[in-house]
Amino acid sequence: MSRRTLPPFEYFEPGTLVEAVSLLSRYGEDAVVFAGGTDLVVFTRNRVIAPKYVVNISTIPGMNYIREDHEGLNIGALTKIRTLEESALIKDKYIALWEAAHSLGSIQVRNMATIGGNVCRASPSGDMCCALLTLDSKVKIFGKGGFRTIPIESFFKGPGLTDLEKSEILTEISVPHRPANEGTAFLKIGRTKIDLAQINVAVAINVVGGICKDARITLGAVAPTPIRAKEAEKALIGEKIRTGEEKIVDRASEIAASETKPITDVRATAEWRRDVSKILVKRAIKKAVGRVK
Amino acid sequence: MYKVVGKGVPRKDAILKVTGRLKFTTDLKLPNMLHAKLLRSPYAHAKVESIDASRAEKMSGVKAVITFYDCPKIKFNPWLDAPHWVKPRDKMILTDHPLCYGDAIAAVAAIDEETAENAIEAIEVKYKVLPAVFDPLEAIKDGAPLLHEDYERNIAVRNSWVKGNVETGFREADITVSDSFKTQDQQHAPLECNCTIANYDPLLNRLTVYTTTQNPFPYVSRLKFALGREDIDVRVITHPLGGAFGGRHEFFQHDGAVALLALKTGRPVKYWATREEVMALNKRYSAHVEFKLGAKRDGSFVALEGKLLANAGAYANCTFANMSMPMDLIITQYRIPNFNLEAYGVYTNTQNNTPLRGFGNPQVFFAFEQLVDDLAEKLNVDPVELRLKNIAKVGDANYFSKTKITTYGLRKCLEVVTEKADWERRNELKKEEGSRRKGLGLATFTYITSCAGSTEGWNESSSAIIYINTDGTVTVITGACELGQGIYTTIAQMAAEVIGVPYEKVKLELKMDTLWQPWDWGSFASRANYVVGSAVIKAAEEAKRKILKVASKKFKVEEEYLDIKNGNIYDVRDQKEYCTLAEVAHYATETSNEPGQIMGAYNFVPRENPPPSGAQIAEVEVDVETGEVFVKRVIAAHDVGKAINPSIVAGQIHGGIVMGTGYALKEKLMWDEAGTGVLLTRLFTDYKIPTFHEVPVIDFALVETNDPFGAFGSKGVGEPPSIPTAAAIANAIYHATGVRIKELPITPDKVLSALKTHVLEASNRHKRKDIA
């Protein structure tokens, strides 16, 4: 049955992380974290979930920032996608991340959704998830035992599943400084431009003296989580790669496609996803290599 | 020539709409109002074995619960026009044998939406799930689950068209092409969800209904029939709709349920569908279409065989009409001496079909216009030339209206689009750019303006009343229904033009009310401008005659020398102004020996059916690596008869073409056929309608044939722009890539798959050549 109303729940606005974690810990399975609301409210309305306790962390100060230090970029989990999109720093130095933010939903959604929300939602087609995975991001988590930081690759466990304990909160996402000879790109294909991705791809290629020194290829919406196409990456590393090295890129893209485990859903067929994964990876690699200074 | 007609004047409802002040039905709140919710079947096909509503009934805040037990066991046909075709009667307000996902089983009324929703949840239903069919090809097989008793092989309706002798025809043909096509189920997806508010006054025995219907008057009779209560005095009020496109053209289960709840509680009851419910409410029928077309070497068509299997859904509704009309129009548009066509409306466990912009024509023209292109290629002639050779002429038979074609601008439309698109040089186009292939494709269509002539014994009338007010304003009263198409504006323009007053001086009520407005069948079949407009014109003419008669007497000038311009009565001989309209009107109401309020009234019965027609050329880019199709430009020429308001006409062309691209490329209703038959595409998340990004450049021209029978020469323009778009896109894809996609929607996976096969076939041919 479809509904217009939301189920009743108790609502909290903790002023600190400690308070928030304490609430989550007390209410366990019956509690959810509220940040931007663009996923949570939809799931609640459709009764996919029916939380009894909603803990609104969006008013906790100190989680909405974009900062750079000597190690790299640090983004507060509550930073809106629109803020990322408007950031000259991110557009200039972390273009794949910017492209992911720019492609996410509509202006309205971007004004509400948070980067932390997108990461914790852990949708296989999550645009930010895809870009962050390619950029070797780390996530900082606060829980009963204090802070811990893990690579984002260990964070995604399955469709909608993360490494977060029930009482933990994602507080920050960090992206290491990009090496000087790296080019990155994010591409997305959807039924319409504001749709969820049928496939998304994020690529980071490091080229020195015409040789690929390092490669990161992430594909989204073609497996239970965004995945790194590690075999494809290996096929590129050490190879001659300048714009125009068709065969190497072609082969790597084919390998990347073979590493996917796509399904058929209302958005696309598995066969098409596999076929077009190759194309998208190829295009992203070319674009990324073209951006190497 | 005209002062008001033909101008893009601002709409009468403009200020209300841009300020958000317009109240849509969904915005209405009545004092003491309850909220209704329906219990809808989660299965595509089931039998309700038991219902226990006791928990719901006891819930605090719940005021009434009804199940199919409480409903009159009256079967009705939901369609809201052509009384003679309201068959089969196969639908009930609430059912215990749900035949599709969303079929209504029970309903509640409660103090607020939340309580109503909870109450529905609390009703325990035991279902026996039955096997379901979703495709007409499956449904007509022996042994397929039967939806309605007495309808063998699930065939709800059938029709056929025979002329001459097709066997002879095909023997005479020098070349024959044939092919099968498949189209999908589409949803109207108007932004305002359906809403009905019913309020029953037991002392007056009056039921007042506010509802999002396109047909308020027929709704009254259908409601009474379904309730089995001819005694109730029913009044229907319809605020301007938030879109319709044909989707509000039927009497819904929720209409009956809300009325029953109102009767039971004695309080106003409001039902407002969720988006999920609207997606599952009704649809444009999907179809299997086969044609076999034979022609002589010179291109003249000699024989046509065709079969249409329409996916009627769970209830037949208007299947007979919307599967027949396109066949009528194919044989009207093209001169074919021998034909044998069949159409079948087949029941399946999907929601019932209903009119959707173009009414069966997008499906059939998608097939036929591709076949014509195929034939052109085999004959090695230009597809435009082939069409010109076979297109009908003025005076030829109109098979839909059973009259003659009155005016026909199709040839001119073809001339215009081919010139705009540089058609002759389309093969010289730079077609390849990276992974993109460019192509141009053309398609044509013919349509209708009202249903005049199509149904024997039905007069499809509309009426109008005009008052000339003592302040010089003109009041226009009709039963016209505003869907967003701007009917209030165009009839105001017509009245202003006929009488000779400024557009600003014409007033109308911007909503529908059956209590005091004259009969109207409703807004559908692109009829309103023509039928309501003609009534307005005639009523205005009568009012004008009366004005001039009064003025003639007052100023002692012969009527024939008087006319009205800008609200002033003047002498045509020397332009001398005698007085204002206000003065005459005032004079008439106050002076003894004068007639009183000046009025005009007219009932217009349409007998002719001026056929709109048009051509569209789609310019596409196909990404052959991903299969994506981008429509870059659509060049269109439409025979609109006369554009009463060119701005409104432009809006219809833009909106229709964009909707057509959605139909061609993205939209598709999908059910979980392997599972319980739940509708998978219940939200805009899953069902993609075009956004700003998917809009092509639309370059259009209007061809004005000034039909002698049209209101100021106009023809229907609301539906036509959606009709040929999918066919034009498919033909363009063929031109770009050499692959013909015969199934809608043309999604990337279909294109990629077809391209793979195409490449494989080409390479096999190449290999065979080598071997040979």
Added chain:
Amino acid sequence: MDRKFIRIIVNGELKEAYVKPNQTLLEVLRDTLDITSVKYGCGTGDCGNCTVLVDGKPVLSCLTLATTVDGKEILTVEGLAKDGELHTLQKKFVELGAFQCGYCTPAMILTAKSLLDENPNPTVEEIKDYMSGVLCRCTGYVKIIDAILAAAKEMKR
């Protein structure tokens, strides 16, 4: 908490309400404050017809919990016309007929206002990008783009 007391400035006027945690801003605007120009189109954030400007930014009121807007400024289309005169965008929508059924029109106008506030001279691509979150089934969007361009031109003067 059972209910939260919120104070919001709606179209320049202070409004106060006791809202339940599970009430959306859409419900509070329409049902409590009788501002019916804000529309329900889908409930899942896909159609954008529920768009309002919160502190000048377009957001989806159907996905906004009412409890989260305490202290904020909200603009709906009723707040655009000033002293009996329509906003330039509204004037252009009227002149060019950039609407048909009018259901999405409030959301279109608000989103366009926000666009022109941020970018007074947008290109067609920028307009499409910014506006694409609001769905329209009637117009095919062409005249809406034209109206925004026309308004931008006039507002520059």
